[in-house]
Amino acid sequence: MIKHFITAFLLLLTLSACKDDPRVISTETSPGGLDYVLAQVPGQEAVAIQVAWNTDWAFRDGRKQAVPYVGAELILSGGAEGYTAAEAGELFADLNAEGQIFATPDYVFGYLGFDKPDMEQVIALANAHLRAPALGEDWLGRITTGLARTFAESGAQPATQGFIAIRRAVLGDQPLQQALSLSDAGMFEAVTRADVQAWVDEVITGSPFALIVAGDLTPAEAGAAVDALFAGLPAGSGTPVRNATADFSPRRILLHLPDAGTGVLTFLAPIPPTSAGEPADEFTDIILAQALGAGDQSALFKSLRTEMRASYGFQTGIEGYTRSQRFLYITGQVEPERLAEAEQVVRDSYAAFRENGPSGALEDYKAPLYQSVKQGQSDVDSLSTSALYALLDGMSPQIPLDMKQELDAVTPERLTNRLQTAFPEASGFIMLAVSPDAGSMPGACVITTPEEATDC
Amino acid sequence: MQELPTMKTGYTIGILLLVLAVAGAGYFGFRSDPVVSVLSDTPFRKVYLVRTPGTGRVSLQLVFQTGAADQPPPPGLLHYGEHLVWLSAFGRQERSVDRHSNAWTDSLTTGYLLDGERDALPDLVASLARVLDPVDLPVEFMLEERDIVQREYDLRLVDNLDARVGEALKAAVYTGNPYAVSVMGTPQDIAGFTPEAAIALTTATHRPEKAVLLVIGDVSPATLRAAMPDRPSVDAPLPPLPAFTLVPGEQLLRFPDDTAEPRMIWRRIVRLDAPQPLDLLETQLALLSDMFDTSLPGGLAGPLRYDAFVTSAFDISLWPLDGQHMEIRMVAYPDTGVTLEDMRAAFETALEDTITAGFPERTFTRVLARFETYWPDWQDRGDTADWMAAYVADVASVRREPLDIAALQALQEQMDLASLNNLLKQFENDGRTVVAYIGPEGDLP
Numbered sequence: 001m002i003k004h005f006i007t008a009f010l011l012l013l014t015l016s017a018c019k020d021d022p023r024v025i026s027t028e029t030s031p032g033g034l035d036y037v038l039a040q041v042p043g044q045e046a047v048a049i050q051v052a053w054n055t056d057w058a059f060r061d062g063r064k065q066a067v068p069y070v071g072a073e074l075i076l077s078g079g080a081e082g083y084t085a086a087e088a089g090e091l092f093a094d095l096n097a098e099g100q101i102f103a104t105p106d107y108v109f110g111y112l113g114f115d116k117p118d119m120e121q122v123i124a125l126a127n128a129h130l131r132a133p134a135l136g137e138d139w140l141g142r143i144t145t146g147l148a149r150t151f152a153e154s155g156a157q158p159a160t161q162g163f164i165a166i167r168r169a170v171l172g173d174q175p176l177q178q179a180l181s182l183s184d185a186g187m188f189e190a191v192t193r194a195d196v197q198a199w200v201d202e203v204i205t206g207s208p209f210a211l212i213v214a215g216d217l218t219p220a221e222a223g224a225a226v227d228a229l230f231a232g233l234p235a236g237s238g239t240p241v242r243n244a245t246a247d248f249s250p251r252r253i254l255l256h257l258p259d260a261g262t263g264v265l266t267f268l269a270p271i272p273p274t275s276a277g278e279p280a281d282e283f284t285d286i287i288l289a290q291a292l293g294a295g296d297q298s299a300l301f302k303s304l305r306t307e308m309r310a311s312y313g314f315q316t317g318i319e320g321y322t323r324s325q326r327f328l329y330i331t332g333q334v335e336p337e338r339l340a341e342a343e344q345v346v347r348d349s350y351a352a353f354r355e356n357g358p359s360g361a362l363e364d365y366k367a368p369l370y371q372s373v374k375q376g377q378s379d380v381d382s383l384s385t386s387a388l389y390a391l392l393d394g395m396s397p398q399i400p401l402d403m404k405q406e407l408d409a410v411t412p413e414r415l416t417n418r419l420q421t422a423f424p425e426a427s428g429f430i431m432l433a434v435s436p437d438a439g440s441m442p443g444a445c446v447i448t449t450p451e452e453a454t455d456c
Numbered sequence: 457m458q459e460l461p462t463m464k465t466g467y468t469i470g471i472l473l474l475v476l477a478v479a480g481a482g483y484f485g486f487r488s489d490p491v492v493s494v495l496s497d498t499p500f501r502k503v504y505l506v507r508t509p510g511t512g513r514v515s516l517q518l519v520f521q522t523g524a525a526d527q528p529p530p531p532g533l534l535h536y537g538e539h540l541v542w543l544s545a546f547g548r549q550e551r552s553v554d555r556h557s558n559a560w561t562d563s564l565t566t567g568y569l570l571d572g573e574r575d576a577l578p579d580l581v582a583s584l585a586r587v588l589d590p591v592d593l594p595v596e597f598m599l600e601e602r603d604i605v606q607r608e609y610d611l612r613l614v615d616n617l618d619a620r621v622g623e624a625l626k627a628a629v630y631t632g633n634p635y636a637v638s639v640m641g642t643p644q645d646i647a648g649f650t651p652e653a654a655i656a657l658t659t660a661t662h663r664p665e666k667a668v669l670l671v672i673g674d675v676s677p678a679t680l681r682a683a684m685p686d687r688p689s690v691d692a693p694l695p696p697l698p699a700f701t702l703v704p705g706e707q708l709l710r711f712p713d714d715t716a717e718p719r720m721i722w723r724r725i726v727r728l729d730a731p732q733p734l735d736l737l738e739t740q741l742a743l744l745s746d747m748f749d750t751s752l753p754g755g756l757a758g759p760l761r762y763d764a765f766v767t768s769a770f771d772i773s774l775w776p777l778d779g780q781h782m783e784i785r786m787v788a789y790p791d792t793g794v795t796l797e798d799m800r801a802a803f804e805t806a807l808e809d810t811i812t813a814g815f816p817e818r819t820f821t822r823v824l825a826r827f828e829t830y831w832p833d834w835q836d837r838g839d840t841a842d843w844m845a846a847y848v849a850d851v852a853s854v855r856r857e858p859l860d861i862a863a864l865q866a867l868q869e870q871m872d873l874a875s876l877n878n879l880l881k882q883f884e885n886d887g888r889t890v891v892a893y894i895g896p897e898g899d900l901p
Contacts (some may be wrong), residue, residue: 022757043712077723085764086751086757086758086762086764089757090751090752090822092748093826094825094826096826096828096829138765141792142605142765142768142791142792143768144714145768145791145792146768146769146789149717149718149789152715152717153617153715153716153717155715156715157723158615159617248723260615261610261612261614261615262607262611262615278599291553294662295556296546296547296558297551297553302854305604306547306548309600309601309604310607311604311607312604312607312608312611315613333607333610333611334607335610358553359553360552360553361552361553363554364552364554365553365554365555366555367512367554368556369572370512371511371512371513372511375511376511433566443850
């Protein structure tokens with residue numbers, strides 16, 4: 001799932017109180033020639049380094065689409081030059097450090113968090129894993145089996161099958177769909193060590209697309225750190241990020257699963273990527289999504305639970321298949337015999353929301369966000385993640401420091417404009433219901449497997 | 457509404473609340489700037505204020521220290537009652553959209569949450585106190601709410617294998633005890649609920665003498681005191697935990713599911729040789745959990761994950777049920793080609809080896825150093841306040857009184873290897889073991 005710069009900023013907050021120290025975000029070049037962004041946060045012991053490598057692996061025919069997910073886990077799990085797997089794990093624990101690599105279709109992200117006094121040791125450990133991971137066959141087998149089993153169980157859930165079916169409807173059977181769904185256990189079992197090595201060689205290079213360092217570091221300290229972190233990695237700048245071909249045209253689909261325990265109703269429609277708007281637009285989208293479907297005072301809670309009495313609750317969110325394929329979704333459980341009625345209630349409620357905007361005062365929606373913005377100003381994880389995603393969108397990495405002004409810029413007029421120009425019309429959604437009853441949705445395209453959604 | 461997750465943190469023995477007669481407030485921390493204040497002479501059994509400087513919003517929790525484990529059948533009725541109380545107090549009341557609210561029921565407590573802007577504190581407290589008022593809802597609406605509870609059951613348990621296993625394990629592990637009672641009940645239970653019975657139950661349980669109010673925000677004790685509702689003062693003891701009686705034995709549960717990831721959940725409860733201070737016990741068990749979760753000598757990751765490929769992943773946790781009983785839970789996923797039975801045997805052998813030999817000093821020393829992160833940075837006012845807020849909420853939810861900061865700091869000094877190994881030995885005592893195997897039929901013993 002794709003996060004965006006403001007969303008990330010808010011999600012990654014700790015509850016620690018804000019320190020009113022001066023913070024500076026600057027673009028730097030290390031002594032070794034690496035371009036990076038430094039977010040200086042005086043007084044913070046914690047340091048965060050975030051990296052994004054660009055890739056088009058998920059868009060290419062002939063590639064095993066499970067490889068990035070296996071590779072991301074194998075790099076950090078199976079040991080590396082100079083460290084057994086056990087030693088590396090214990091050393092990370094001793095240092096209270098955290099390292100992560102996770103793959104998405106257009107970028108592979110890396111995160112390193114640690115305390116400044118431990119920087120040299122942590123960097124050396126991380127560099128060994130990036131430069132010379134063991135990639136052992138035994139660990140490869142463990143990881144592929146584990147991922148295959150995990151995806152098999154989660155993919156069997158009716159709600160998950162519904163999302164897979166929508167993905168099929170939107171993306172067809174192109175490699176990107178396969179990379180996102182990973183619905184065939186054989187995809188993992190087919191991954192070999194050579195596949196992973198090829199992916200590592202292609203993606204984990206010494207010239208990442210974006211690199212952020214946040215902490216109480218001088219440019220000299222940060223520059224030395226990034227040079228050490230990427231020392232010995234192969235040259236190369238990844239492969240250009242591609243745009244996916246997607247068909248979001250509205251459809252009504254019923255996935256008939258006789259064994260499903262209850263009904264699930266999901267709506268999904270595209271909205272513009274964050275790169276196509278201003279930072280204040282993302283705040284606007286967050287407020288609108290919350291007002292639509294988060295919490296007991298949201299429009300959908302009132303219509304579906306308080307009034308229709310058909311659901312425990314609906315969830316609304318904004319995600320993306322890639323950074324350029326963002327969508328708004330609405331989903332919730334409904335008893336099967338009321339699915340058709342609930343579909344109309346959702347459409348009517350959404351249409352009214354799009355026409356009239358959120359109920360209540362805008363300032364009341366903004367109040368909790370202001371507190372989050374304030375707290376995030378001294379949080380190295382929030383600052384670095386937000387700056388990273390800003391870079392991926394071609395925006396200024398200074399955005400994290402301007403959050404309050406961006407939130408100030410959210411006005412009733414902006415809400416209305418965003419609803420009318422960026423949010424879909426009520427008729428613009430793909431609707432997919434999962435039901436044990438094939439007759440739950442009159443007029444819908446009835447399928448029995450997610451794969452059949454391509455034909456709807 | 458939803459059940460809040462219970463944080464398994466550990467804390468220490470005894471509590472010394474220094475009550476300031478003049479201000480009517482006790483304090484944890486520094487007299488000049490207490491992190492936690494305890495207001496006395498209020499309309500609730502306890503009122504805690506955790507002061508978080510620089511925050512413009514306040515969060516309030518009103519926790520009734522009575523839960524599903526305290527109630528007679530049918531199971532789930534208190535949860536339905538909690539829905540009605542929340543609807544009557546908040547759900548059908550107009551309020552500003554910045555005021556988030558929620559509620560929960562669990563085995564030991566029932567709670568209500570409300571947050572908002574700091575300046576609105578008096579109104580927030582008054583709003584929250586409405587859960588003490590009689591439920592006032594149309595009968596038809598209350599009957600419909602049973603359907604909502606049914607939909608919540610669907611959401612949480614139907615098509616959710618982990619939740620169903622959890623319910624079955626709870627009944628098996630705590631058999632013969634109130635802790636075995638389901639919080640939500642079954643669909644049949646839910647269908648039989650009546651508004652009258654639920655209101656009678658919440659009227660009996662939602663009492664000021666069972667209520668703990670926790671306020672988190674940048675407000676002073678005096679400000680909070682001024683915001684107290686005009687209700688009679690309450691002086692009541694901490695409601696005791698339901699008595700736990702160990703039913704020794706072993707039980708095996710099988711959960712065949714063609715799409716399930718094969719795994720084992722192994723749980724064991726034992727009775728301690730002698731009662732222990734609960735907070736000390738909780739901290740010791742948390743440290744032991746961390747020691748098991750390593751590849752250092754005595755840890756389980758060596759024999760099960762690194763030296764041999766037995767489990768691809770596992771999670772081990774130890775915690776107290778009360779001062780006389782403790783529980784261990786192992787969730788483990790077998791490696792390729794390893795059967796669930798073989799994995800169980802390897803786990804039990806490794807566990808027994810460590811219990812017999814005890815953890816060595818080098819493992820204890822190394823893990824104890826990491827255990828620093830269990831605690832806040834006591835020198836950091838903000839970090840301490842955040843930690844204490846979570847801590848006070850946590851202990852209120854398990855019906856304990858929170859320790860003050862000095863006692864918590866002292867607890868850190870009480871971790872020693874001999875005591876830990878002695879505690880570990882007691883897992884050999886008579887106990888109850890329940891093992892659940894989950895996975896495709898062909899993978900299950």
